[in-house]
Amino acid sequence: MNLNIVLYQPEIPQNTGNIARTCVLTNSKLHLIKPLGFSLDEKHLKRAGLDYWPFLDIEIHESYEDLREKYKDSTFYFSTTKGSNFYHEVEFKQGDFIVFGRESSGLPDYIRDSDPKRCIRVPMINTSTRSLNLSNTVAIMTYEALRQFSFPTMK
Numbered sequence: 001m002n003l004n005i006v007l008y009q010p011e012i013p014q015n016t017g018n019i020a021r022t023c024v025l026t027n028s029k030l031h032l033i034k035p036l037g038f039s040l041d042e043k044h045l046k047r048a049g050l051d052y053w054p055f056l057d058i059e060i061h062e063s064y065e066d067l068r069e070k071y072k073d074s075t076f077y078f079s080t081t082k083g084s085n086f087y088h089e090v091e092f093k094q095g096d097f098i099v100f101g102r103e104s105s106g107l108p109d110y111i112r113d114s115d116p117k118r119c120i121r122v123p124m125i126n127t128s129t130r131s132l133n134l135s136n137t138v139a140i141m142t143y144e145a146l147r148q149f150s151f152p153t154m155k
Helices: 013-025 043-055 064-070 134-148
Strands: 004-008 029-033 058-061 076-079 097-100 119-121
Touching: 004 013, 004 134, 013 029, 013 043, 013 134, 029 064, 058 064, 076 134, 097 134
Parallel strands: 004 029, 004 097, 029 058, 076 097, 076 119
Antiparallel strands: none
16 A cells, blocks of 8 residues: 545545545555545445446544544644645655545644644645645645655556
C-alpha cells in the first residue's frame, strides 16, 4: 500500500467514486469518516467508481477520533486551503495519511489546529471561489507522493 487517503464526512458521491478509482489505481487505501452524505450503495457512487469497487481497499470509521486512535503511530497530513505549506514541500513516506475535508466546509478547526505544521495546500490564485474540486485535489497530492516514491509497482 502506498498511501492512506482519508475523506472526512464526504458529501458528494461522485467525488468519492472518483477518489475510490484513484485509490485502486495507485495502490492506496481509502478511509471514510462518518457521517457520510450518501449511501455506499448509491448508484452515483457506484457509477463514478465503475467496476473498480471490488478492488478497493476501504475502511469506514465512526469518527475522526476512532481513526486517530487506531493509527496513532502514523504520520498524518491535512489538506486545507488554510495550510502554510505547499503539498510538494512535504517529504511523504509510504503509509502516510492525507486527510481531506468536506466539500462544503473543509476540515474542522480542531483537526487543522491539532498539527498546523502538517497542514498542506495546493497553490491557487487569490479569488472569491473556495477551492479545487475534492477529487482533483486528492489526485494532485496522491501523484506527488507517488512521484517521490518513484511510482512503486506502477507501469
